[in-house]
Amino acid sequence: MLNVHHLRTLAEVVSTGSFAAAAVSLGYTASAVSQQMTALERATGLVLFERGARSARPTSAARHLASRGAGLIDQLTGVERDARSLAAGARGVVRLGSFPTASAALVPGAIARLLRRTPEVAVQLDEGEPDDLVAALRSGSVDVAVVYRYPLSPRRWPPDMVATPLLDDPLRLTVAADHRIVTRPSWRLADLAGETWIASRETTAGARALARLCADAGFTPRVAFRSNDYAVVRALVRAGLGVALVPALADALGTGGGVHQCAVTDARGGPARREVFVLHRPDSSAPLVPATVEALRRAAEGLGRRINRQEPTCAPGTAS
Structure with a gap:
């Protein structure tokens, strides 16, 4: 040759x-x-x-x-x-996994930031719940995964993965605009023991967190409607069909008015919340992983500030 x-x-x-x-x-x-x-x-x-x-x-x-x-x-x-x-890491493909709310509220800004810095990069996006995304990371079908967990429904990330915190996502009690607690100077979650509740699917961490929060307040929520789509949840609340616990990140999507939101305190006195992380394998050979994680972290900073500026429209309540 x-x-x-x-x-x-x-x-x-x-x-x-x-x-x-x-x-x-x-x-x-x-x-x-x-x-x-x-x-x-x-x-x-x-x-x-x-x-x-x-x-x-x-x-x-x-x-x-x-x-x-x-x-x-x-x-x-x-x-x-x-x-x-x-x-x-100036070109190539990065495969990103995310849960739906973050895919709509967080991921677009992060991808835009990444592409401004490295315009020859291609991003592939797939969606799933945390368990699905952890499995996808393990199998190598995604390089980076945006996931969440609820302190009220604890879980640990696998020790063979790097977990970077992105933001805290406060949970808001979401009620119809004419609900009785909107004008109250104070309220407790126990005041809603007789309400119809709207929740995510029974097997999800969000549903378990709602059950734990209500248990701490002394009752079991009567769930009549279930959906993992927060636009659907808000529409059901708006129609007066029940009350729901909705992450503030979902409201960053601008899913419409007609509802009031109330900050919720857990039994320990802190805000009820879910935590958003980005995961990747430490041995990943994909050079774009660090740049993608940094783009997500930067986008989350701005989104977190926006969420914190969103004041609840009714008085805070407590689970105790």
Whole structure:
């Protein structure tokens, strides 16, 4: 197989007209250029130069070989450039997993930030609940996953994954605009023991967190409607069909008015909330992972400030 470095040197000799000029251009000595051309003649069986006492004139074979090799050298240069870009995280594909609320409220800003810095990057997005996304990380079908957990329904992230906190997402009691507690100066969650509740699916951490919060207040919520789509949950509340516990992140989507929100304090006196993290494998070979995590972290900072500025529209209540 021909040595590509020798072909590159041949092209430079043909272009510049001499071994000495090619040596200056390539950063070699004239002797090194001569040795490379001798090696190329030996490898091809061609006479590439008519050598005189003070000159070496390219033959027609040398010009033909240099012309044919030019395209190959350009392609190789492009491959080398792509390899450097991939290694530096300046191009390539990153596979991102996220839960639906974050996909709508957090992920778009993070992807936009990432693409502004690295426009040649492609992002693939897939959605799922935390258990699905952890499994996808383990299998390698995603590189980075945005997940959540509820302190009221504790869970640990796998020890073989790096978990970076993104933001705290306060839980809001969401009621119809004309609900009786809206005008109360204070209230307790126990005041809602007789209400119809709207919750996420029974197997979800959100449903378990609601059950725990209500248990701390001394009752079991009577759940009549279940949906993992917070737009649906708010629509049911707006229609006066029940009350719900909705993460503030869902309201960052602008899912419409007609409801009031109340801050909720858990039994320990802190705000009821869920916590949002980004996970990745520490041994990931994807160079874009650090840049993606940083883009998510930056986007979460801005989103967290916006959430904290959203004041609840009725007095805070407590689970106790």
